[in-house]
Amino acid sequence: MEAPPDNDVLWARSLHFTHDDGSPGLGGVSLGVREGEILAVGGPCGSGKTTLLRCLAGLLRPQQGEVWFNSLPVHTMGAFARERLRRERFGWIDPAPALVPELTVWENTALPLMLRGTPRRRAKTTALEWLERLDIGDRARHRPHRLRRAEQQRVAVARALASSPTVLFADEPTASLHRADRAHLLRTLTTAARSHRITVVVATRDAQTAALADRTVGLLDGRCVSAAHLPEVADPEGRAACSLSA
Numbered sequence: 001m002e003a004p005p006d007n008d009v010l011w012a013r014s015l016h017f018t019h020d021d022g023s024p025g026l027g028g029v030s031l032g033v034r035e036g037e038i039l040a041v042g043g044p045c046g047s048g049k050t051t052l053l054r055c056l057a058g059l060l061r062p063q064q065g066e067v068w069f070n071s072l073p074v075h076t077m078g079a080f081a082r083e084r085l086r087r088e089r090f091g092w093i094d095p096a097p098a099l100v101p102e103l104t105v106w107e108n109t110a111l112p113l114m115l116r117g118t119p120r121r122r123a124k125t126t127a128l129e130w131l132e133r134l135d136i137g138d139r140a141r142h143r144p145h146r147l148r149r150a151e152q153q154r155v156a157v158a159r160a161l162a163s164s165p166t167v168l169f170a171d172e173p174t175a176s177l178h179r180a181d182r183a184h185l186l187r188t189l190t191t192a193a194r195s196h197r198i199t200v201v202v203a204t205r206d207a208q209t210a211a212l213a214d215r216t217v218g219l220l221d222g223r224c225v226s227a228a229h230l231p232e233v234a235d236p237e238g239r240a241a242c243s244l245s246a
């Protein structure tokens with residue numbers, strides 16, 4: 001078993017994954033993600049983007065192939081070690097904000113930190129700082145149902161960033177948002193990731209999202225293709241536009 005190149009924080013070789021019902025997920029995907037890089041994984045519906053992110057994040061175990069996080073072989077780790085790795089080093093954003101309805105916005109944001117053992121007061125301070133950066137500090141004491149969908153998704157982003165993950169996985173994070181909300185969320189997410197040197201792997205069918213990435217890999221039928229098939233962006237939110245101080 002050969003460890004990945006030094007400058008790749010995440011590295012996958014020849015990943016094969018078939019779902020329990022026999023549906024093909026991945027058919028031999030290899031890629032490397034450099035430290036601090038924002039990598040977009042593009043491709044049409046059903047091409048394997050979510051399956052790839054879940055394999056890279058240790059949520060699914062590929063039947064064949066290797067996943068390395070720095071020098072750690074994720075593909076050979078047991079369930080407990082993978083869960084710990086996810087809790088301590090990875091962040092995850094779903095297409096729809098999955099917040100705990102009984103908790104306030106700041107408690108939702110602080111939850112991963114508290115699960116890690118951070119004292120409540122310190123977790124609260126960090127959560128409030130991230131909520132301010134994402135322009136929802138004034139909603140900190142509300143419960144999620146009082147927020148718009150776009151605001152809830154910003155809470156999900158704050159929650160993922162608050163625990164300072166080494167790698168943040170974002171699965172179509174703007175899929176359920178309007179265009180203006182999408183642009184705002186993407187700018188804050190990518191600006192925060194760049195300023196905090198967080199590596200991001202984002203699955204997307206959206207050209208606007210891909211335009212903010214350093215690099216895009218395309219998937220088709222569970223395999224890497226040379227170029228991602230994403231539509232042209234009429235008014236791309238280029239990286240130069242990322243001037244927020246998140």
Ligand SMILES: Nc1ncnc2c1ncn2[C@@H]1O[C@H](COP(=O)(O)OP(=O)(O)OP(=O)(O)O)[C@@H](O)[C@H]1O
Pocket residue numbers: 019020021023024025043044045046047048049050051052203205
């Ligand atoms: N839990 C599951 N059980 C069975 N098959 C699945 C499951 N999840 C995904 N698949 C199948 O695996 C293939 C890849 O799906 P995946 O969700 O990874 O693609 P995707 O590119 O993320 O799609 P989308 O853009 O629609 O989210 C598809 O054929 C899909 O139907």
